[in-house]
Amino acid sequence: MLNLSVNFWGNNQPLPSLIKPQYLAILRYIAIFNNGEQMNVDNADYKGYRIVASAEHDDTAGLWNGRYRIVDKEGIVVYESFAMPVDEESKALEAAHAEAKAWIDSDTAKLSGSPD
Numbered sequence: 001m002l003n004l005s006v007n008f009w010g011n012n013q014p015l016p017s018l019i020k021p022q023y024l025a026i027l028r029y030i031a032i033f034n035n036g037e038q039m040n041v042d043n044a045d046y047k048g049y050r051i052v053a054s055a056e057h058d059d060t061a062g063l064w065n066g067r068y069r070i071v072d073k074e075g076i077v078v079y080e081s082f083a084m085p086v087d088e089e090s091k092a093l094e095a096a097h098a099e100a101k102a103w104i105d106s107d108t109a110k111l112s113g114s115p116d
Contacts, residue, residue, distance in 0.1 A: 042093050048073060051100040055092035064089050066096030070103060079103055084112045 044051045050071040055064045066083035081103075083095035102110035 040089075040093075042097070044097060046101055047104055049078070049104055051097055051104075053093050053096035053100065055089045055096070057089070058085065061085060063087060064092035066092035066094075066099070068096040068100040070100050082112070 040054060042053045044053070051068060052071060053066060053068040055066055057064055063085035064087065065085050067080075068083070069080040070078050072078050079100075081099065083092065083099045086092050086095060099111055102108070
């Protein structure tokens, strides 16, 4: 069974028993990409969307990958991707948020993998 006592609220407290529907996509994100292990997830609201970002350490490369999902007001994931790998967890979270905001703003020049 999946442990839902993750760092969802930023304070390592168990999730409430009644969860608003718009947060279910975020919980699925945690369950799918975290496999029930402790993970820091950083949420931010931006221009009517919720950005759900996390950093995952790649033990092989020794780098941090910033992963992000963009969720609309109905709780539907409209986009998800990774930022370029970096050497620190905080930089990975920062890059994930920057890329998510760039996607929302349609600023493709700021997205990883965009042609120069």
